Amino acid sequence: MNEGINSGDRGTTALGKRKEGFADVARWISLDSDSETSIYRRFHELGARNLLYLQAELLVLEKKLNELDEQDVRTDDMDLKDAARTWEVLTQRHAAGLGDAKDRIELIEKIQTKLREYHEALLLQSEISKLKRPNKRVLDAYRLWFKKPYPALGGLAKTFLDTPEDLVGLNTSETDYLSLFLRRHWPTRGEFSRDGLHRIGRFSEQSVAITVAAISIVVAAFLLVGSIVGLYWVTSDAAKLGMVAVFTATFALSVGLMTNAKRAEIFAAAAAYAAVLVVFVSGNISNPGA
Template sequence: MAGSKPVSGYTSAHKEGFANIARWIALDRDSETSIYRRFNQLSARNLLYLQCELLALEKKLERLDQNDLDSDDMGLKDEARTWETFMERYENGNQEAKLRKELIADLRARMKEYHEALLLQSEIVKLKRPNKRVLEAYRHWFQKPYPVLGGAAKETLDDSDDLVALNTLPEGDYLSMLLRRHWPATEEVSRDGLYHIGRFKETSITIAVAFISILVASFLLIGSIVGLYFATDDALKLGLVAGFTAVFALSVGLMTNARRAEIFAATAAYAAVLVVFVSGNISNSWPES
């Protein structure tokens, strides 16, 4: 999805309220506009409540364990050691067994809820924040000329730190970002009629970046070899090696998501290939100092 730009004219919304938002989100083929609240504080609070409930159950079980240890009732001790005895006493209506069975059932239910909440939250925290460009377009469409939704829902997009995107862009390199700003897009007039919101397929950006990367990589490899082959002056050869190496490092940094250490390693390997190519032809007859 592209950003927005001023236009003239006005196109009214096709639907109202939640139906209009659902329609607008569904129009994005890459699902970049699937942006929702994360509810970080509420999620943490819910986990804390579940944790405290389990702590209370843990205390009750510890008291039962201590009672089993201190009691002189051999039946109670046997109940604590043997599951069959425990179930028999429970089925016969023994109060201690009934209390223990209720605690076990409560523990299972709350432990299951707690662990499921933990696992879900661990997946939620892995989700990334929405793209700034997409969020700005979404906010403009959502809020202008008036909020699509009323009540508390109209502030849904206000807190950027509490928003999560269900799908984020796979590429964050500078070339991809540059192409997204200028890529031809299907335009949609915003609700206030003052801006166009452009939509395009992310796959088209991916294909374009891959094509440009192949061309640049081919030029840097074939062009450097051809240039060094026809160069006759040793100083010119060294200059070509330095120039092509610098361009290679720059292209890796701008066209890929490589880290600094990876850029350094790739550049060193590229420079080594060029040096090996020309090392047999560079003259060793440098002027003596």
């Protein structure tokens, strides 16, 4: 999705029949087949605060349980010791209405409930922390549509795009340099913003991904086959070493530009590629020009 300014005919809009408020925003989000506009607040501070509250409650419950454990050690009452060792005895005393067993069972049930809630919140927060921030290109287009000529939502809801550091995208696109370059120049389907003046361009992210994959395959095949063919016909050892260096550098550059590989992965891929070329050069291959 790209953004732009209308400089002529108003054209047609992809929004169809007009809606208002949350219905309007929801439909605009749903129009994006790649779901890049599924951008929301993650409320990171509130999530952290909720975990701290749950943790504090569990610390209190843990302290109470430890105090009961200390009482079990100090007591001379064999029935209480049996209840501490045997679950069946503890439940029998609870069924009989004995206060010590009732307090312990209630505390255990509170811990089980609160611990489950805490662990679920912890796992959810862990998953949410893995979500990436929305693409700046998409976020700019979203803001343009959302805020002009007036905010699409009222109240506090109209401010949710004002905190970019707390926003997450449910489906973020690839961020390799080749994909970014193609998105900036990809043909789009024009759509006017709500003010009728600013144009927003939509395009299929899948088409960009297919193009990037095709270019990557062609480049990879050329670097592998082309290097082997070139090294086969060159007879000078110095020229062969120079070609290995050039092809390896080109390969590493292509991996860095066309993929999201990390530095360690680029080094590993370049080393493997160079190893293939070195093995080829060092082999005893008949050369008609030798």
